[in-house]
Amino acid sequence: MNYLELLKFAAPETLLVIAALGVLGVDLLVMRNEPARYRLMVGAAVSCLGCFAATFWLLSVDQQAHALNGMLVLNSLTLLVKLSLLLLTVFTVVISLDSNFTQHVGEYFALILLATVGMMFLVSAEEILMIFISLELASLSLYILTAFHKKNLQSAEAALKYFLFGSIAAAFTLFGLSLIYGLSGATNLQEIANALKGRTADPLLMAGLIMTVIGFGFKVAAVPFHLWAPDAYQGAPTPSAAFIASGSKAASFFVFAKVMMLGFAGAEGSGFWRNFIPGWAPVLAILAAFSMVLGNLAAIAQSNVKRLLAYSAIAHAGYALLGILTDSQQGVSSLVYYVVTYAFTALGAFGVVAVVENTTGDSRLTDFAGLGRREPFLAFCMMIFMLSLAGIPPLAGFFGKFYLFAAAVGANRDKLGLLWLVILAIAMSAVSLYYYLQVLKQIYVAAPPTHQGSSSLLMASSTPISPLTRLAVGVLALVIFVLGCMPDLLLGRLAPAIQSAGL
Amino acid sequence: MLAWTIYSSFIGVFALTLVRANNPRAARITALLTALVGLAAAVGGFVQHKADSGIVTVTKLPWIKSLGIDYYLAADGISVTLVLLTGIAAVVGILFSWNIENRAKEFFAFYLSLIGGVYGVFLSFDLFLLFVFYELAIIPKYFLIAIWGSTNKEYGAMKLALYSFIGSAMVLIGLVAAYVVAGARTTDLLALASFPFPESFQYWAFPLVFIGFAILAGLWPFHTWAPAGHVAAPTAASMLLAGVVMKLGAYGALRVAMTLFPLGLKEWQVEIGFLAVVGIVYGAMVALVQKDFKFVIGYSSVSHMGFVLLGLVTLNTVGLSGAVLQMFSHGIIAGLLFAVVGRMVYDRTHTRELGKLQEMDLGRALPFASVTFIIASVASMGLPGFSGFVAELQVLIGAWHAFPAFALFAGLGIVIGVAYTLRALQKSFFSDIEVKSVKHARPFEPISTPERIGGAVLIASTLVVGLYPRLLLDLIVPSFNSPLFDALRKGGGL
DSSP states (O other), X not given: OOHHHHHHHTHHHHHHHHHHHHHHHHHHHTSTTSOHHHHHHHHHHHHHHHHHHHHHHHXXXXXXXXXXXXXXXXXXXXXXXXXXXXXXXXXXXXXXXXOXXXXXXXXXXXXXXXXXXXXXXXXXXXBHHHHHHHHHHHHXXXXXXXXXXXXXXXXXXXXXXXXXHHHHHHHHHHHHHHHHHHHHSOOBHHHHHHHHTTOTTOHHHHHHHHHHHHHHHHHTTOTTSOTHHHHHHHHSOHHHHHHIIIIIHHHHHHHHHHIIIIITTTOOOEEETTEEESSHHHHHHHHHHHHHHHHHHHHHTOOBHHHHHHHHHHHHHHHHHHHHHHOSHHHHXXXXXXXXXXXXXXXXXXXXXXXXXXXXXOOBGGGGTTHHHHXXXXXXXXXXXXXXXXXXXXXXXXXXXXXXXXXXHHTTTTTTTTHHHHHHHHHHHHHHHHHHHHHHIIIIISOOOOOOHHHHHHHHHSOOOOHXXXXXXXXXXXXXXXXXHOTHHHHHHHHHHHHHHTO | OTHHHHHHHHHHXXXXXXXXXXXXXXXXXXXXXXXXXXXXXXXXXXHHOOTTOOSEEEEEEEEEGGGTEEEEEEEOHHXXXXXXXXXXXXXXXXXXXXXXOTTHHHHHHHHHHHHHHHHHHHHBOBHHHHHHHHHHXXXXXXXXXXXXXXXXXXXXXXHHHHHHHHHHHHHHHHHHHHHHHHOSSOOBHHHHHTSOOOHXXXXXXXXXXXXXXXXXXXXXXXXXXXXXXXXXSOHHHHHHXXXXXXXXXHHHIIXXXXXXXXXXXXXXXXXXXXXXXXXXXXXXXXXXXXXXXXXXXXXXXHHHHHHHHHHHHHOSHXXXXXXXXXXXXXXXXXXXXXXXXXXXXXXXXXXOBHHHHXXXXXXXXXXXHHHHHHHHHHXXXXXXXXXXXXXXXXXXXXXXXXXXXXXXXXXXXXXXXXXXXXXXXXXXXXXXXXXXXXXXXXXXXXXXXXXHHHHHHHHHHHHHHHHOTHHHHHHHHHHTTSGGGHHHHHTTOO
């Protein structure tokens, strides 16, 4: 393979890097003395341009490749996931428009784009070195994005916590992967699986496997590796938190599934009820069970919406793990549908939180009081996001859950081995309705705060909500609704893509 | 035609979003027109449906092809009966909420989306679609109560929402498991009903799904949401709750749990019958000692819905058709009772304490309300000539064949029913306490025209069905011969 061909396959990522450099350059050289709002607009425009160029390339150039020992594997499934990642990035950029937490506009957008590059490489990697490198590229960018609110102590604390936990988790992953490499002598996932055949009970393999799982468990915020999530979500500037909750989560889940199902094929074991066999399946089953229970129960007690969304994200990670556990084409299809729609929903919810934060100064539950009358449109969108997260039809969250659960139960049709996890998941999502309704109760039922003293001052000083933010949130809500009513729009493309990807 | 009941409701919701927020009158009229269109479609479908029509397909389109889920609307005699009930309840409910001024636009938007969901449940013959509509109805209920309710509204609303959601979570487990076990990649009710599920599977799936649905029907001991929710709800919402939402639960239990898992039903028949009878007697006895007027009606709903559930598990045509008839009858009568208590009395006196109402001499102050309430009470007690009599009699006959002991206790429930109804009637409207001084400085605002029309419609409905029950029974009874109930018939039921 020559470099020209390689450049062709990696062109979307290259375009994003160029855009990132462009944002930096433009902001540094030309926009230095312009007002912040203007700089934000230009930065966002350049970033979106990069994303659109990459999207255009993905859509127009046929991409089927298996290059460099699996470092770059492109097929229609990775295409779909990459497109969703680009879309999520665009929306993240747009909801950043109203923010006023930073003077370093160029660096902010450049980091978002670099994180996207990391995630995109992550999606197309089937080789453990490449997976690790792109994971680090994405993570490091996200650490900095978390710390971007320089004047806020919470932001710094959150970033430090995220960074410390993250680097330990990365160390675990690296150690685990090196053990696996030592065992198999290969870095390509397929070859690892071939080399590991028949060594299921090997303690070294188990050690390597569990360490790898720890690293990914941290990325997707599964219990007990979730401790960073609530602080990072709450402390980070809201658009950064939105990006961590959406893009990063979707990409991590995708690669997690790939590593487990391709790399450790044959070391599944079994997580079926009363039929546990050592392997990665029982480990994931336990992670899933704990995430669902703890995430949902802890979310009940939260009084800050960002924190609440963090715990709900932990719970959703628990549900999504069922998709990996299913270990079949249906499982992957349901997993991708679930995490992609979840990412859109979480992004939209954070978009509304960002608006509320800009107008009231904080994101406590009580700051949402009376939003239904102040901002009927955004409130309605928030209702769609919350109900979709709770799994109310006809929204995407409901169908995602149904599909995921049907796939999980179908994994072992005769004995219904995974039914115990599905029952737990459904019971816990019944619990989750309570705290989502708490948010909606503030929005629609609670009386709006009286306009006196400080609050009216805040209102006056806050920047107006840009129409683009409204548009972005509205489009996200529409996507959730349409994908919920017509899931075949996505499923119809997913099934053949997964077939061709050979997962 | 019938499908337009659903579409018109959601079109109405959309139309309401275009109405200006400070124009409650426009919102009201939009909602009323929408509900009238729905009622017209329901009546049209009802008239078109003949005794020998069987299951009439309304719409069948592929929806989610990869999972074999269809958008399948159809109707049999049971569906059209309940759709008709929903149509009547929807229109009357709007007439009784004519005085809503606070955020009227949102009120009617939530109201109509609830109605749309209810129509959808009654017309779905695809299990997945049915479940979608069933869950769709949960959220509007929450907001209707939490925003426009009274007494303890946020508690009542949350309790109702969580109970409903837990019930539907149980149903969802059963649904997912049944979909996978059948392995046919279909959620068509007819196809699933003809699939012989293994007996061990039915043994646990049946109670899960049946109770999941029956929670919403007020099955004892999962009924506690009902009084709390009814009392907290605004008048129109409690009319809908008791009138149609509780029927959703009973309908789901009949349509899904019983047809899919007939063997499981045989196993659990006695246990569920027992719970139903306890509900009948318990609800009636608790109603006997309530101080709040609305709690009396709330608990009476639990008692009357017990008859529906008892009728369902008798497994003979008399009992089953009695149960369906009771759904219709109780929908009308409970609506009427809640209309009198919530709208005619409470909105004027601002109290529902029977002790305080005693001193107000309502019999003279609100003559129309008192006459309406007498008729409603008489109907509720099950006097011949009203729909409740035919329905409960059929259930009792059915129960006598299936389990005589339960029939005796259910009969006892009727007797207690007479007692609590007479007590409420006497305390509220015909107190013999000497009214010492007129406490209220100004007289009550007179009963308005919409209230009169609404009351008259409901009274007429219960009378017509009471005097000529074959109007409904001729459609209901043949429905049990449809292929949907084949498995149940083969299993020794019916």
